[in-house]
Amino acid sequence: MTFSKWGTAAIALGLIPFALPAQAAGGKTLDAVKARGVLQCTGHDGSYLGFAEVDDKGKWKGMDIDLCRAMATAVFGDPEKLKIVPISWAQRWPSLQSGEVDIIIKASGGTLSRNTDLGLQFSSSYYLGTTKVMAHKELNLKSLKDANGGTICIPAGTSQEQQVAAYTQKLGIKLEPVLIEKTEELEQAYFSKRCDLYAQWGPTLAIARVAKGKVEDHVILPDVLAVEPEVMIMRQGDDNWVNIANWMLTTLIFAEQEGITSKNVDEIKAKPTSPQVAKFLGVAPGMGKGLGLSDDWAYNVIKKVGNYGEIFDRDMGKDSPYKMDRDLTNLWNNGGVLFPLVID
Structure with a gap:
C-alpha cells in the first residue's frame, strides 16, 4: 500500500x-x-x-x-x-x-x-507511523491473510487491539490474540515463539529485530493495518x-528547517538571518508573551535539547x-x- x-x-x-x-x-x-x-x-x-x-x-x-x-x-x-x-x-x-x-x-x-x-x-x-505485523520467517507467510488460525501478540490497552480486529475481519480470517501490557514481556512471548505473529507500531518492530540481533529470522509483512x-x-x-x-x-521543526542546531544557535542568535529568526530566538520580542513564557524559551529549547x-x-x-x-x-x-x- x-x-x-x-x-x-x-x-x-x-x-x-x-x-x-x-x-x-x-x-x-x-x-x-x-x-x-x-x-x-x-x-x-x-x-x-x-x-x-x-x-x-x-x-x-x-x-x-x-x-x-x-x-x-x-x-x-x-x-x-x-x-x-x-x-x-x-x-x-x-x-x-x-x-x-x-x-x-x-x-x-x-x-x-x-x-x-x-x-x-x-x-x-x-x-x-504505521501499524504492521512481524512473523517468524520459518512460517513462510507472504501476507497476513496466510496466517489464518495463528496466534498474534498484541500490546494490551492500545489502539493496536482494535486495528488487528478490524483488519482481520476485513480479510475474513481469525487470529488468537495474546494480550500483554509490558513491551519486554510482549517481545519475549513473540521471540520465544509463544506467538506466530507480533502486531505493533512499525518502528517498534524494526527496532526489536535489530535489538534482538535476529533480523534474518523475522519478516515484517507488507500489510499496513493503520496509519497512526x-x-x-x-x-x-x-x-x-x-x-x-x-x-x-x-x-x-522550524529550527531544523532553518538549519538552526544546538551547536550553531548562539552564532545565529548573534546575527539572525531574518526578522522571523530574530523573533524565534528571542532577539526581538513576542515569542513568549502570549504563551506565558519568556521570549527566549525557543532559544533555550534548541540550545539544550536540539x-x-x-x-x-x-x-x-x-x-x-x-x-x-x-x-x-x-x-x-x-x-x-x-x-x-x-x-x-
Missing part, C-alpha cells in the same frame, strides 16, 4: 487542533507546573526502544523523553526540571485525568473516543497548555543503535510530512 506525500500530509494536517488564543498570563496547567517547580511527564513502564528507555547510568532517554525535556525547557529554561512518571499503557488516561501527570508523551495516537469520551486534547503529530499519527495528549479545557505543546513542536533532526538522529536515526530512516517523519521539503506553523 502506498501513500502520496500530500495525501499523507492531509492526514497529518487533519489532526492539528486550532485552539483559541491563549491569555498572556498563561493557563491553569502552566501555572500549576510553575508553582510545583517541575514538569510531570509520563514515561513508559519499561523499555520502548528509541522512544523511551533507561541507559546504563539509570537515566531515561529516547524521542518521547526528549520531547518531555523540551517541554520542561520551554517552561523553566532547564530540561532537568522534569519528573518522568512511569505509567502503564492502560493507566495513561487515569493518570492524566487525576493530575498525576501534566502531559502524555508516550507514542500515543489521537482518536475520536479519546477526544470525545475521555475528554482529552491533542497536539499536532510528532511522529507518523503520534501526538502529545493533554486534558481538555486548557488551550494555553495545548498551544505550548504545539509551539514547542514547531520550534523543533532541533527535531538532532533528536531523531540520536534517539532512533543514524547516531543511535537502530539506524532508522525518517521516512514520512521528515521535513516537508525532504520527502516527509513535517512542517512548522508560521512564526510571524
Whole structure:
C-alpha cells in the first residue's frame, strides 16, 4: 500500500487542533507546573526502544523523553526540571485525568473516543507511523491473510487491539490474540515463539529485530493495518497548555528547517538571518508573551535539547543503535510530512 506525500500530509494536517488564543498570563496547567517547580511527564513502564528507555547510568532517554525535556525547557529554561512518571499503557488516561501527570508523551495516537469520551486534547503529530505485523520467517507467510488460525501478540490497552480486529475481519480470517501490557514481556512471548505473529507500531518492530540481533529470522509483512499519527495528549479545557505543546513542536521543526542546531544557535542568535529568526530566538520580542513564557524559551529549547533532526538522529536515526530512516517523519521539503506553523 502506498501513500502520496500530500495525501499523507492531509492526514497529518487533519489532526492539528486550532485552539483559541491563549491569555498572556498563561493557563491553569502552566501555572500549576510553575508553582510545583517541575514538569510531570509520563514515561513508559519499561523499555520502548528509541522512544523511551533507561541507559546504563539509570537515566531515561529516547524521542518521547526528549520531547518531555523540551517541554520542561520551554517552561523553566532547564530540561532537568522534569519528573518522568512511569505509567502503564492502560493507566495513561487515569493518570492524566487525576493530575498525576501534566502531559502524555508516550507514542500515543489521537482518536475520536479519546477526544470525545475521555475528554482529552491533542497536539499536532510528532511522529507518523504505521501499524504492521512481524512473523517468524520459518512460517513462510507472504501476507497476513496466510496466517489464518495463528496466534498474534498484541500490546494490551492500545489502539493496536482494535486495528488487528478490524483488519482481520476485513480479510475474513481469525487470529488468537495474546494480550500483554509490558513491551519486554510482549517481545519475549513473540521471540520465544509463544506467538506466530507480533502486531505493533512499525518502528517498534524494526527496532526489536535489530535489538534482538535476529533480523534474518523475522519478516515484517507488507500489510499496513493503520496509519497512526503520534501526538502529545493533554486534558481538555486548557488551550494555553495545548498551544505550548504545539509551539514547542514547531520550534523543533522550524529550527531544523532553518538549519538552526544546538551547536550553531548562539552564532545565529548573534546575527539572525531574518526578522522571523530574530523573533524565534528571542532577539526581538513576542515569542513568549502570549504563551506565558519568556521570549527566549525557543532559544533555550534548541540550545539544550536540539532541533527535531538532532533528536531523531540520536534517539532512533543514524547516531543511535537502530539506524532508522525518517521516512514520512521528515521535513516537508525532504520527502516527509513535517512542517512548522508560521512564526510571524
